Amino acid sequence: xxxxxxxxxxxxxxxxxxxxxxxxxxxxxxxxxxxxxxxxxxxxxxxxxxxxxxxxxxxxxxxxxxxxxxxxxxxxxxxxxxxxxxxxxxxxxxxxxxxxxxxxxxxxxxxxxxxxxxxxxxxxxxxxxxxxxxxxxxxxxxxxxxxxxxxxxxxxxxxxxxxxxxxxxxxxxxxxxxxxxxxxxxxxxxxxxxxxxxxxxxxxxxxxxxxxxx
Numbered sequence: 772x773x774x775x776x777x778x779x780x781x782x783x784x785x786x787x788x789x790x791x792x793x794x795x796x797x798x799x800x801x802x803x804x805x806x807x808x809x810x811x812x813x814x815x816x817x818x819x820x821x822x823x824x825x826x827x828x829x830x831x832x833x834x835x836x837x838x839x840x841x842x843x844x845x846x847x848x849x850x851x852x853x854x855x856x857x858x859x860x861x862x863x864x865x866x867x868x869x870x871x872x873x874x875x876x877x878x879x880x881x882x883x884x885x886x887x888x889x890x891x892x893x894x895x896x897x898x899x900x901x902x903x904x905x906x907x908x909x910x911x912x913x914x915x916x917x918x919x920x921x922x923x924x925x926x927x928x929x930x931x932x933x934x935x936x937x938x939x940x941x942x943x944x945x946x947x948x949x950x951x952x953x954x955x956x957x958x959x960x961x962x963x964x965x966x967x968x969x970x971x972x973x974x975x976x977x978x979x980x981x982x983x984x985x
Contacts, residue, residue, distance in 0.1 A: 773914050775907065777921040777928045778836055778941040779955060780805045780976075786952035787925040794861065797852045804947040808976035809833065818872045828972040836941070841917025842910040843877040844903075846927035850879045850896070857885050864888060865896065873922070876913040878906040880927060903930050925955045932959065937983050940964070946975035 781787050782805050789799030798805070809815045813824035814833035824830065847853065853860035865871060870891040879898050888896040899906040910919040921928050921937065931937045942955075964981040971977050 773841065773911055773916065774918045774938040775921065775931065775936055776836075776839070776918050776939045776941070777923075777931070777937060778943070779923060779925065779928060780809070780943040780945050781955050782945055782947050782949040782952075784948050784950065785954050785956075786949045787923075787955045788953040789949045790951045792852070792953075794852055797848075797866075799949075799952050801947070801949050802952065805945045805949070807947075808943065808945055808972065808974040811974065820870065820872075825974075827974065828970055828978075829974055829976060832941075832943075832970060832972075832978050836920075839918045840875060840920045841914030842875050843873055843920045843922045844906050844910050844927065844931075845877060845879055845922040846924050847879060847881040848926065849922060849924040850881075855883070857883055865890075870894075871896075876910070877922065878910050878913075880906055903927075903934060903936070907931075907936060925953055929956070932956075932983065935985055939967075939980065939982055941978055941980045944977045944979065 779787055789802035792799040808829050811825055812830040812833055813826045814830040816822065816824035850865050851860050851862035853862060857863045871894040874893040876895045876897065879896055880903065881898050881900060884900050885898045907919065921931050963984055965984055966979060967982050968980040969977065
């Protein structure tokens with residue numbers, strides 16, 4: 772059976788996003804700094820249709836993760852930052868334009884039903900209103916022999932972790948301090964995460980992979 776995995780970046784003081792997020796700045800004040808290691812990596816830039824980038828440990832980390840994933844799950848906030856009816860959401864087709872970087876089936880957790888969106892590049896977004904277990908069942912079917920990635924945000928990852936449905940999580944510690952914002956892993960009991968691999972990068976980022984003990 773495929774594994775359920777997650778990979779998130781956090782600041783050194785434990786925040787996945789900065790304070791005061793807005794539609795124009797969904798990662799909050801200073802939040803983009805947490806992802807600068809990825810923005811500079813060759814694999815990330817290639818995935819987003821951009822040229823250049825560094826072929827370093829960060830890029831290898833992204834490539835290794837990407838090769839495992841056959842389907843994904845994300846929260847509504849990650850998809851569009853909205854919360855109400857879709858017709859009122861200015862980002863109701865997502866943040867990524869008509870060719871999103873996922874290139875697989877992504878299941879979006881929401882309270883508001885809608886038809887699936889078939890995008891360019893092999894990405895389809897389906898909108899799931901009956902909970903995280905239903906989303907996972909459908910994602911497993913779509914993933915085949917590959918893994919299911921909980922793409923984010925932090926709330927969605929925390930829900931799967933709390934429900935005992937997450938098998939592995941990679942946390943990338945970015946060399947920045949945000950001071951406040953959206954925290955990650957506040958209520959994880961001691962001993963729940965078993966470290967399996969640590970990769971340091973010249974960018975200053977440290978990728979720490981954990982197995983989740985059930």
